[in-house]
Amino acid sequence: MTDQLDAAFAALSDPTRRDLVARLAIGDATVGELAAPYEMTIQAISKHLNVLAAAGLVTKRPQAQRRLVHLESDALRRLTDWVEHYARLAEQRYSRLENVLASLTEAAPEEGNPS
Amino acid sequence: MTDQLDAAFAALSDPTRRDLVARLAIGDATVGELAAPYEMTIQAISKHLNVLAAAGLVTKRPQAQRRLVHLESDALRRLTDWVEHYARLAEQRYSRLENVLASLTEAAPEEGNPS
DNA sequence: GGTTTATTCAACCAATCGGTTGAAGAGAGA
């Protein structure tokens, strides 16, 4: 199967699914409740929720004939961790480069700095 | 065209492209340098880089007949912002709920709390 | 100018995706 990180990023690449995540961040809801605002069929929303579930972003808890859908914030955290890591790395490198350039342009106008 | 956020999440859903991002976080590189470690053709890597570029995650600067590829950390930031926002929201709600439950189980054992 | 090097463009292919319709489960209430 495809990696959880693959699946999580892929899941959030669809605007409908991001919208569902945004809705679920407010609170748990049934499939029907989640589907109501959309023009598309409830089956389509069910599929979207399955994609989110396969990525671990969401879990379903049966409640009578309904399924209560719950957002797993831990899974979101794992995503931010990945992105944060490389964003930070790139930023640090950039600011380090800027510092070097700054020190060069500071040093250059001065008289006779060695080597 | 598809939204930048769509494109960015979709771009990072592929392990090869995440790998390229990880590599570029260390420093800029040409297409050829980036392609070298992989088994697949350079055209495939070029396509992957185009996907990253279309998502705004990467830019290319011509340098003679080469293209120097650069990671745009700002674009990564916009991703973390989105995920962070909803992760935080869900976590806050959760801890608020926990607080309510805690206050209930504290209050319940006490004698005769009204209504 | 001709050759080499670095990259892209174009066409193609199998696989996956986002949506549909229609049928099947499964729990609740009469």
Add this chain to the structure above:
DNA sequence: TCTCTCTTCAACCGATTGGTTGAATAAACC
């Protein structure tokens, strides 16, 4: 049990995706 409600399963369809091969472009070097 029969029915109603909520959700899923299955098959299908057009569009997109990740990869390939082969040709085109474009700058650098002789």
